Amino acid sequence: MLSEVLPTALNGLVWAMSVFLVASGLTLIFGILHILNFSHGGFVMIGAYLAFTVTNRVPGTASVAAFLGIAVACAVAVGAMGLVVDRVVFRRLKGVDDSYSLVATYALLLLCEGAVKSGWGGNFLSMSPPEGLGGALFVGDLFVPSYALFVIAAGVAVYLALDLWLHRTASGRILKSVALDPWMASLLGINVTAIFTVAVVAGFALAGLAGGLLAPNQSLSPALGGTYIIQAFGVIIVGGIGNVRGAFLAAVLLGLVDAFGTVYVPEFPGIFFFVAVAVIILFRPQGLLSGIR
Amino acid sequence: MSLIQAHGLTFAYPSVRVLKDVAITVEANESHVVIGPNGAGKTTLFKVLSGEIFPQAGSIRYDGEDVTRLDAWQRVHRGIGRTFQVARLFGEQTVLNNVVLALECRERINGSSAGRWWRLTPARALQEEAMERLASYGLDRRAGDAAATLSHGDKKRLELLLTLALHPKLIMLDEPTAGMAPEDRRAVVALINRLREEEGLTLLLTEHDMEVVFGLATRLTVLNYGEIIASGDPEEVRRDARVQEIYFGKGGGHA
């Protein structure tokens, strides 16, 4: 019995943490700026392609340390793109309807897809995990790929870091006060525009990091951005949009629902994610947790 | 005869109770003004009475019928009209088309079709009626302009005109003179008094300006922290000790 449940739960958790890595930056940006960034998955994809290229071009990058270093470099690179996107696009979307900025950032997603297609082509690419994460462990009878454990650990680590940042540091509290009431914050002498920029760069850096960490064991294709963003939308809406803790909970919940659903109704794999998202929006439209946390 | 009888109205947002067991009646053909400090719950009371939101407890009878669970549009069908603190108009449309749309809605409510169903333009009779109504409010010169371009006072008048186009029995006016110049305020007071005296309308209002309040109220209710602390003849309410204390207490007649 347990031997059937555990692998499924593990699959669910791996899915959950990958999607949380993608969703964390998305929900952070929405929490502060109230822009639902359709292109977020596109920038995760760009992070993954960058990691792919660096790993393949630069010799001696097969170690775990190099892998982590590359992921951080991707975070920096994509974070810098966030700086540009903030200047050129997001600042012009202040105060427009949420659904309108959804459409504007959809245009950015198209640009990401176009950039990836022209830079790397439309074919599937793949890279392997670094040495040391390519194997597997046996936990009792359970066969666990090391990379799967790594993804789970990375998701938890990013969550804890974000949670600590938002709740335990002065800069996190400033971010939250801007999210609650930008006008009031500006009266208190906070440079709101700068805080918005910080949030966008942090959100984009999280996208780049997610791309770098998730690049292995993944077929890289220009459609990846769209796939990521749809899953991330579901997770942040269910979690309570703008809420990092909620996104973490929702990712775990939806990951488990989808994994077990696929085991018990194998005819329609992947359907339970959408069913769960629809049902939760219908009965708890504000999500599991609301407000920025 | 009481047009509105409401009892035990309670409304709470997740963190605050805005209305606590409020009872209010509105008699036919009276001009009933609700006053109270900011945050007293006036607008919430309006929303509950007009059907914009439903109370968590309590009941509302309108003209003898229980309307507690009827949505705003259903109450409009029964003769309730409402204006907002900040006038809500169709800003992109012309002033004329705003009125024509209201008249078309009236025809729908009455079940009479406004012209043939396949016609693209509104019936000529409605366009003419709309122009007449605009003329009687001095807005006919602006008939072809987008409603968004009207002055603040004209917007409020147009909104009142839209509401009156439906031939309501009771109209609820949320701060009808907010943001107006003194002479405009006096004009509104005169207009509202005329509606009550000549057209037999019943009015429920909120208002901040004490000159306006005492210029048109036939009954005054004071709301404070979600509770009614006094209700009755305006002069008596003004003399009420508690009202004096919490409302007029600190220097003068403004909230």
Add this chain to the structure above:
Amino acid sequence: MPHPPQSRPFGVLTPLAAGLVLAAFATLPFWAGKGLVFLAGIVLVQIVFALSFNLMFGLTGLVSFGQAAFFAAGAYASAWLARSAPGLPFILSIAFGAAVGAALSFLIGLVALRRASGIYFAILTLALGQLIYTVIGKTTALGREDGLIGIARPVLDFGLFRVDLATGDRYYFLLVVAAAIISGALWWVWHGSLGRILAAIRQEPERVRFLGVDVRRHREYAFLISGTMTALAGALMAPWSQIITPMIAHWSYSALPILFCLLGGSARFWGPAVGAIVFAGLEHGTRNMTGMAELVVGGALLLVVLAMPGGILGTLARLSGRPAREGAR
């Protein structure tokens, strides 16, 4: 979307331009190659798709990201019926497609509009649309991931004579006629009394509510009409492309009409048609360069959204010194 619905930004120019475009479509097989005729047929279907969508989007102000579900419902339902009962009159399979789309949009509209608005409505329709996409891709009777192939172009039986739409460009001409008729019907809804109420709901729903109108019911009407007409467009496309795959239910297909509406100008009835034609031109012009289509389309959309919110038609009207004004309806 923030601009007034308006049908005749240029007075007499709009019907003239519409007539010219219609004439260009109608005469295309006489002066253009087969490839272009095929593309034009797809564009005609997409025009109907986008005009239907805009009734809900530009007129009523509802942003749905699941419209492809209705397109796919119409295409799959009609193609499935035509394949299962080959002798059935063409009109019945088309009607069946529209009916399935109507039923689906009625149900989804009922549920989604009751419970969600704004961004939640967008994501909810997206999730429900993806649900339908997944189901289609896993249903054997609908060909799973491969879709339905070899969909026959029908024979119209008028009793006295029969018209075989499989020969020559006949099905293309049927598409021209059908697109013109459906666009005309949508134009009438947009400009009629229902259209006026829907436009009012977009601008100030609370005022409409206090004019005694059941706002949610009217949003449901817009959603239903839009979904049904979209399904009709899907049903018309199946015999033209002769192959349909689950991609027409995918969310990226739902994004197409949004793109067309914004490019052309969602505030005007013909905006989405202009958007669809321009989009096809951009895509056709960049078809040989990998990734260029996305870059050009994405760049154009971003430019339109940030710098010219009225879309192509709105900008043209502004340049010609005829800013949108409701009085000219």
